[in-house]
Amino acid sequence: MSDKDHGHHHHLRETESYYAARTKALESLFREKNLIGQDTVDRVINFFDTEMGPFNGAKVVARAWTDPAFKTRLLADCNAAIAELGIRDGIEGENLKAVESTASVHHIVTCTLCSCWPWPLLGLPPYWFKDPAFRARIVREPREVLKEFGVELTAGTKIEIWDSSAQIRFFVIPARPDGTEGWSEEKLAELISTEAMQGLDVVTVN
């Protein structure tokens, strides 16, 4: 390799095409060394599109909103309750805990040390959850951060924050919005964003 080439590539070290090439090189080496299967990456990505994603969480919330006995069981033993709906737990959800937001208490989940997140119910964490500025600010200035997410709590609402650091993964049952009486679980589930299930959004009907 000539010096010119070296300079060329050195220059690229902090570009997306460099990261992409390096990642491709990494998988390529894993394949050469038989450390990975040819379909492993695709199956992993597909897994989070079909098996573990926010569609699970939304289904759980809709059931909790419409079935008080289920909600009681969900709050008592989250892993057992989601199994009733055919949702499997697993990695980053071996020990799930659901908490319920109401008109007077708003729950927020964060992980200031890394990015702990309830994968079986919500899939993989969105970028905002992993962003250092979010993690720095949410615990000390939750109302200001909520505003940046477009959420204003009514005056007097108390905030309870869950900062994951051991082995429990937290999941928020948001408050059910007015005007949804008699809705089907499917229709309710469509209202529920990933953000709402970690307390960075409130569910509304427009």
Add this chain to the structure above:
Amino acid sequence: MSDKDHGHHHHLRETESYYAARTKALESLFREKNLIGQDTVDRVINFFDTEMGPFNGAKVVARAWTDPAFKTRLLADCNAAIAELGIRDGIEGENLKAVESTASVHHIVTCTLCSCWPWPLLGLPPYWFKDPAFRARIVREPREVLKEFGVELTAGTKIEIWDSSAQIRFFVIPARPDGTEGWSEEKLAELISTEAMQGLDVVTVN
């Protein structure tokens, strides 16, 4: 101003020519508003070239090395002792304190909260003293930082660090090197760097 001009200047906001122009604009406004004299900036810079500079500190150290009674007075009351040599104190030196490095104790001065420095004896602080990485590391890893300054202490030398935070400004009398017996104060003073008078250098004869 056209949009094009605005974009042009916006692009320059983090360049040295922008900072230079903004500084010039600032002094220009001060002149227009009679907040400054036409020669004030020059006199300030000249002041630190002629009145307050490391030449003062070096003179004090050379005297302390050659006159034990002076050194005793210097350690007891730094401001009074330097007045004996005709050195005036003043800003950032209203309360000076000298500490003496020896073969067994090496003193280092820092200011982790800002850049406190004994102006009457050393003039203005060099860039390294103000650098955040220096201030972060010197208190916790003094030997590693000394190495980056090219200084290796002999094994067993104890380090004492002075982290300024109230109103005292610290000044180090470095250990006098061997091989300088009988030297004049002027010749000794030439050996003494600014860094040595804050503990980031040791005085040697080559």
Add this chain to the structure above:
Amino acid sequence: MKLQQFLGGLENVGPVSTEKKVFVEEWEKQLFGVHMCMMGTGIWAWPHLRVKAEGMNPLDYFKYRYYIKWLGGMTAYLVERNYINEAELEELTEYYLDNPDAPLPEKGNPAVTDQVVDYMFTGDNPYRDVALNPEFKVGQLVRVLDPASAVHTRLIGYLRNKVGVVEEVYPKAILYTDSVPTDSISTPQPIYRVKFMTRDIWPERPDTDDALFSEVFETYLEAA
């Protein structure tokens, strides 16, 4: 102080990102897939990644996007442990830079895929079946200790020296990790859900009844 161990409560860091995508560039999916393969086949576990993250220059930690940091941590780890070497990785990187559409080798171990999927459904349950003799009980006031800086910790920086109340003693002992150095959470031990009032943590903030919950390993606590 490692800033990454004290991230919560850091002031003046500017606006938050509200980006809702998981992966913001396509290559991040591939990287994540390789990472899950490493997890599922036991090449590494979260604590190895965290050691790298906590050992980073704190300014770089803020500067680089999430998966860019993973790329650095993963490749450094794989090179250190001799799974790959830097020269072959660099050579192939240059090859794919110059030939971005070149295919991956049609090789590999087909058994890995099922192993990884099984792993994702199984996870790593942290509970260990050892005697649990918790030192603290529900309702007790506890103070978070302030131990020395560690290579890796699960002690949340802003909770050091703060007092909270035990709300729950978890039913079994938890093993955090036995494969990386930590500040004494490498043996199975009780964990507690501790409730803190945020006014006690940040008294300079407008007063509220807000609370903050953390699950804390026993070794990080003393009676208050």
Add this chain to the structure above:
Amino acid sequence: MKLQQFLGGLENVGPVSTEKKVFVEEWEKQLFGVHMCMMGTGIWAWPHLRVKAEGMNPLDYFKYRYYIKWLGGMTAYLVERNYINEAELEELTEYYLDNPDAPLPEKGNPAVTDQVVDYMFTGDNPYRDVALNPEFKVGQLVRVLDPASAVHTRLIGYLRNKVGVVEEVYPKAILYTDSVPTDSISTPQPIYRVKFMTRDIWPERPDTDDALFSEVFETYLEAA
């Protein structure tokens, strides 16, 4: 936590600068001259600059060279206090960007120069002639308190909650500032030279007999 109040002891920040120049660009001299004029004529004092420095984004604090931060702090302060306005500053900046050799106005107040030079020889003695009733005495163990985050502090972050021994009680009361909000050092009070063993501050470091001295305002201390 404001990182600038906890700078000492921050890990993994990379190599130090060994740059020995005071001013690394010519414009920095001019800026410093204007700053000394502001000091000498009472427009501002160090605490005003420190409020700006401690209120900065911590990443910017690391990113920008020393006098670039001063330029930002000085101009923001002067605009806030209506000494200048941003529009006229910006307009003149553009003028000097386009005409870098254009002269400064031949105007000004000649009396300011002597006032500034006098000030530099006089300084601001912090001692105040009020009764000194120090709470602690030489040889006593003291613990540094852990007060709420303040707009401006002289409490060194890494000393919070650490125990040292009083080596000297300074002879008179010290006023830190009466012009900016602080964490209670705006009234004259005793200060103490306190000696800490660095092994007590950073127990994870190789053990030595190294010591660290700090002058601490009484309000930051309690008996240990």
